[in-house]
Amino acid sequence: MSTSIMPSMRLLRVSKLMTSGKTLQALSITALPSSAINEGISRRNFSVSSKVQTNRILVSVENGVRKIVINRPEAKNALQYDMMDKIGQTLFEANSDGATKLVTITGAGDFFSSGNDLANWHTANQTIPEIKEKTRKYVMQQLMFGFIECRKPIIALVNGPGIGAGATLLPFCDQVLASDKAFFATPFPAIGIVPEFCSSYLFPKIMGYSKANDMLLFCHRLTAKEAQECGFVTRVFPSESFEESCQKLVDGYAQLPLEPLLKAKELIRGPEREKLKQLCTYEMDLVIDSIDSPHVRSNIEKFFAKMGK
Numbered sequence: 001m002s003t004s005i006m007p008s009m010r011l012l013r014v015s016k017l018m019t020s021g022k023t024l025q026a027l028s029i030t031a032l033p034s035s036a037i038n039e040g041i042s043r044r045n046f047s048v049s050s051k052v053q054t055n056r057i058l059v060s061v062e063n064g065v066r067k068i069v070i071n072r073p074e075a076k077n078a079l080q081y082d083m084m085d086k087i088g089q090t091l092f093e094a095n096s097d098g099a100t101k102l103v104t105i106t107g108a109g110d111f112f113s114s115g116n117d118l119a120n121w122h123t124a125n126q127t128i129p130e131i132k133e134k135t136r137k138y139v140m141q142q143l144m145f146g147f148i149e150c151r152k153p154i155i156a157l158v159n160g161p162g163i164g165a166g167a168t169l170l171p172f173c174d175q176v177l178a179s180d181k182a183f184f185a186t187p188f189p190a191i192g193i194v195p196e197f198c199s200s201y202l203f204p205k206i207m208g209y210s211k212a213n214d215m216l217l218f219c220h221r222l223t224a225k226e227a228q229e230c231g232f233v234t235r236v237f238p239s240e241s242f243e244e245s246c247q248k249l250v251d252g253y254a255q256l257p258l259e260p261l262l263k264a265k266e267l268i269r270g271p272e273r274e275k276l277k278q279l280c281t282y283e284m285d286l287v288i289d290s291i292d293s294p295h296v297r298s299n300i301e302k303f304f305a306k307m308g309k
Contacts, residue, residue, distance in 0.1 A: 066100040076113075079113060088141075106156070110159075144197055144284070161183050179242040180224050199283075
């Protein structure tokens with residue numbers, strides 16, 4: 001076989017899915033020349049943008065690694081809207097930052113992330129329409145689409161529990177390294193909402209229907225060991241050596257040449273990217289529709305009543 005096949009390589013790209021009455025239609029596949037892999041990817045270097053300011057998301061770029069740290073340990077790294085905005089912006093930026101070869105995301109303290117902060121849906125200082133619009137803008141268009149659209153490899157360093165969005169964002173990472181103290185939970189039925197972040201599709205694809213149903217339908221908590229056994233997690237390290245073990249791996253990955261990383265990720269992720277965006281939108285529409293349902297409002301009010309005691 002010739003060693004000069006790369007210039008003529010062709011990729012598969014999923015054409016945009018159309019929705020009709022919130023019903024997903026079939027995929028159609030078109031050929032894409034390899035030159036499109038680098039679309040939107042620049043070689044210019046720049047420092048981390050300050051467009052979205054929040055000290056609850058720490059971002060740095062060093063030795064080719066763009067590091068995202070969810071820095072709200074006092075609230076188990078629950079994600080507020082400005083935090084989602086910053087994470088999404090950082091992921092979009094990674095595509096055009098020549099100084100970024102790969103991205104890592106981790107949490108400060110004992111939690112990776114407890115997911116969406118229910119304060120985002122509290123009506124104390126905002127109306128239901130405002131909540132729905134913010135959810136669509138920051139949860140979906142920034143956070144979720146940021147992960148889906150990121151062309152650089154993403155490595156999740158799961159230092160502790162991942163709950164809700166803290167679990168459902170992980171299938172969009174290209175590698176998931178977890179502490180043995182981590183666990184994963186998606187208590188969506190208990191709250192009164194449907195699964196989000198394409199978990200209704202990606203969880204069964206990764207771990208099989210049985211395990212996925214256990215989590216998404218019946219709120220089963222998945223241990224780090226179980227997560228590795230079913231392919232949800234790549235590797236599990238002892239908590240006492242977790243940071244050191246992850247750093248060693250990431251440092252090695254950062255030495256790999258960029259072009260093969262970009263091309264390999266596009267081959268793996270590219271064909272489903274548009275499908276995932278459409279499915280993500282479909283799921284999020286269902287979540288948004290349920291925000292003002294009596295069951296969801298009751299659960300949120302109970303949560304804040306408990307917090308106020």
